[in-house]
Amino acid sequence: MDIHEYQAKEILASYGVKIAEGGLAYSPEDAVQRSREIGGSIWVVKAQIHSGARGKAGGIKICTSHEQVEAAAEELLGKRLVTHQTGPAGKVCLRLYVEAGTDIYRELYFCLLVDRSAERIVMVGSAQGGMEIEELAETNPDAIKKIYIEPAVGLQDFQARKMAFALGLEPTQLSHAVKIIKGSYRAMRDLDANMVEINPLVVTKTGKLVALDAKMSFDDNALFRRQKISELRDKSQEDKREMAAADRGLSYVGLDGDIGCMINGAGLAMATMDMIKLAGGEPANFLDVGGGASAERTEKAFRMVLQDDNVKAMLVNIFAGINRCDWIAEGVVEAVKKLDLQIPLIVRLSGTNVEQGRKIIADSGLPIITADTLAEAAEKAVQARNKVVANQA
Numbered sequence: 409m410d411i412h413e414y415q416a417k418e419i420l421a422s423y424g425v426k427i428a429e430g431g432l433a434y435s436p437e438d439a440v441q442r443s444r445e446i447g448g449s450i451w452v453v454k455a456q457i458h459s460g461a462r463g464k465a466g467g468i469k470i471c472t473s474h475e476q477v478e479a480a481a482e483e484l485l486g487k488r489l490v491t492h493q494t495g496p497a498g499k500v501c502l503r504l505y506v507e508a509g510t511d512i513y514r515e516l517y518f519c520l521l522v523d524r525s526a527e528r529i530v531m532v533g534s535a536q537g538g539m540e541i542e543e544l545a546e547t548n549p550d551a552i553k554k555i556y557i558e559p560a561v562g563l564q565d566f567q568a569r570k571m572a573f574a575l576g577l578e579p580t581q582l583s584h585a586v587k588i589i590k591g592s593y594r595a596m597r598d599l600d601a602n603m604v605e606i607n608p609l610v611v612t613k614t615g616k617l618v619a620l621d622a623k624m625s626f627d628d629n630a631l632f633r634r635q636k637i638s639e640l641r642d643k644s645q646e647d648k649r650e651m652a653a654a655d656r657g658l659s660y661v662g663l664d665g666d667i668g669c670m671i672n673g674a675g676l677a678m679a680t681m682d683m684i685k686l687a688g689g690e691p692a693n694f695l696d697v698g699g700g701a702s703a704e705r706t707e708k709a710f711r712m713v714l715q716d717d718n719v720k721a722m723l724v725n726i727f728a729g730i731n732r733c734d735w736i737a738e739g740v741v742e743a744v745k746k747l748d749l750q751i752p753l754i755v756r757l758s759g760t761n762v763e764q765g766r767k768i769i770a771d772s773g774l775p776i777i778t779a780d781t782l783a784e785a786a787e788k789a790v791q792a793r794n795k796v797v798a799n800q801a
Contacts, residue, residue: 409626410458411640414505416622419599423591425606426584427619430507432456439481440474442506450509453480455501458645460623461491461540467501470509477506502644510618515608516575517541518589520596522603523556529596531555531567531589535576537608563593577611584617599637600630658697658705660712665690666797667789668713668722668751670706672697672731680725683786689793692719706739710747721752721793723785726759733757733765741772752777752792756785 417427431442443451455467462468467489469480481504490498517537523530534552536544545552553574557563565586572585588609596604605623612618631638659674663681667689671677674696681691693716697709713722726736740755756779757765769776777792779785 409628409631409638409641410645411624411626411637412456412458412503412505412642413454413622414456415640416604416624417619419595419624420592420604420606420619420622423595425588425591425595425619425622426617427622428508428510430505433481433504433506434502435485436478436481439504439506440478443471443474443477446506446508448508451477452507452509453477453484454505454507455484455487455489456503456505457489457494457499457501458642459489459491459493459499461493462489465489465491499645510610510620511613512608512610512620513613513615514576514611515620516611517544517607518571518575518592518609519603519605519607520592521605526556528559529557529563529593531557531563531571531593533571533575535574537610541607557593562597563590565590575609577617578615581611581615581617588617588619595624600627600634601625602627658695658709658712660696661694662716663691663693664718665692666718666720667793668692668695668716668719669725670695670697670709670713670722671725673727676725676727680723680782680786683782684723684789687783687786687790689786689790692716704739706736707743707746710743710749714747714749714751719751720796721754721789722749723789724753724755725782725785726755726757728757728759728761728765731759732761733759734761734768737765737768740776741768741774744772744774744776752789752796754779754785754789754792756780756782 414432421427429446431445433439433442439453449472451471453469453471455462471477471480484501484504488498488500490496515537517534519532520529532552532554534544536551555567555571568586568589569582571589572582577585592604601624603625606619608620610618610620626637667684669680669691671680677694677696684691693713695709695713697705713719724740728736754777755769769778777788779788
């Protein structure tokens, strides 16, 4: 789960990370009021969406008067911002963060994230901040410093100091840098975060360190014990289909193809999508219904897939272990009857009670296309999709 910049800053500030003074605004009037409360003569109006590269998309405005703040808020509120992270659909800005201007001397990059291959938290830093770290990794990989943290002992003081020196900080800034680094680590550890990123971490002309932008993401599986973090979720920034699936205990990711998929097991779902592409088709979604594919759960999954108007055919691929194929078949037949399915349906069953499951589908009298292997199912799904497209043309 991602959160907004202002939320991440509030969390990090509570762990000792210095941030610039700012306030949240939902209207141009709010934005002007926030700028008056902050004081000074320069403010930054930032669109709050779950994406990086907001500046390149016109989502960050520097203002030197209250009139400019109001105009910037008018422009940004309700605007759909498109970045390389949002995709062509973009994300709509519904709230703003108005922040005091900062006198920047240097920009640094600092991040903590889970490295799953190393099974550790890795601390990443660079003296070249304010730009995409992926771009920097390609053009100048030596500019990036990585320090791995041993889970059994946690972040040590010498590691924080080592990172501070790697960022090119002065000895007088060392204690403040260590405080920021250790505070960020505690926030990540205490709140089950997957990532804490500060980009840029700026050095002001007076030598202070300030987190000018911040991003945090959290492990969805730990939200049940982090109620306060769970309440920070902004559903307006999420894919409606994925959000609805998550609320129903389903794992769903929308894609750009037109062959809908309903599969049990993430690995099998990935393999099925690969087979669809190999057969010349494009999957419309990733949908893992999990191990408990009851009739009710199967119907929910069908509805989820069919919400996508682009779906021209649907493939159900179930390998029954704990489940039984006859239970799955009953759920599929019931769902098809209830939903009055108007697109081709291809079903491949394998595993426990597979013969009984196939018999239930055959005896249903419904126009369900069956397959014995995954390759056969993918080929039949692509053929059915092509036939639908040809008929529509």
